[in-house]
Amino acid sequence: MRRSKAEIEAIRAAIYDYCQRHYPLTVRQLFYALTVLHLINKTEGEYKQTVCRLAKDMRLQGELPWHWLVDNTRWMRKPISYGSLADCVEQSARTYRRSLWQNRQEYVEVWLEKDALSGVLYDVTQDYDVPLMVTRGYPSLSYLRSAAEAMVATGKPVTIYYFGDYDPSGADISRNVEERLQEFMREVAREWTLSNEGERVFAPSLNFHRVAVNEWQIDDWNLPTRPTKTSDSRAAKFGSRSVELDAIPPDDLRELVRMHLSQHVDAYELAAAEETDRMERQTLQAMAAKLRAG
DNA sequence: AAGCTTGTTCCGGCCATTCG
DNA sequence: CGAATGGCCGGAACAAGCTT
8 A cells, every 4th residue: 555654654653652652562463553543454464564664664763662562472592590599589589479379279261362462461360370371363282282281280170261353263263272172171181091090080171251352342342343354264154343352442451351350369369469479578588688698 | 075275363574576 | 766565484273165
């Protein structure tokens, strides 16, 4: 698409504005935000030629602070190491947390289709010490299988809160995740029973909740829709309206997660756990001081 | 009926070519 | 000549529709 300088300028301004208000963001997240603002079309071309390019130029020219945009997909590997034993304990004293779930009789996870929103959901899931599972589109079989193993290993009933787009593939992904997890949990339980010399391993129950985006939410929450891609082979059995998960404002999304997780851990328990953590961190701090002294 | 192709989801970037 | 386009890289999947 050919745009005038003024149009490009408007998009640049919107990029700056949105990033400033919501950083850290991924480029993908920024892309969806601009589509919701109707500044660009939701196509891979616009993503690459418009958003990626402008974001690149603006950062290289110093117009956009580097830390406003992040890339979660590339990572670094290195063994964990410390300057000394005291440093190790010191580090633990800063980060230590006691598991909120170890002594509970249920197991909860949050699942998410798109990595771009992982930062938003993690703000809440970390408070509740709940795993945030990101599939990045269709999940790999390896990912689902190891997730199923972790669930069986807990031996507790599982609740999953799922977040994904309302579009043909998005609906299919959550169906696939639920079915595969069910299948793999039964399989894992069977295998573990056989290798366990008579002690039977049970597949826990799975309560799978697709929290968003669901059809009823489009009108109830007045979400901006996109025409469903007719080229999607799943489009025929799907409605004409599609909605990005990004169409739900970040604050509302966080509230939605909090609403569900707080059904399992109430505010009182959360506060009590924080207090325990504080005290145990102090103990670690004292240990670190002793190590330094002696 | 099995197997392949095409198109879709997620993520981010670079570069050669084409268009106005 | 600058801006837009298209293709490529890497990596994981699934379904519909064609082709053998």
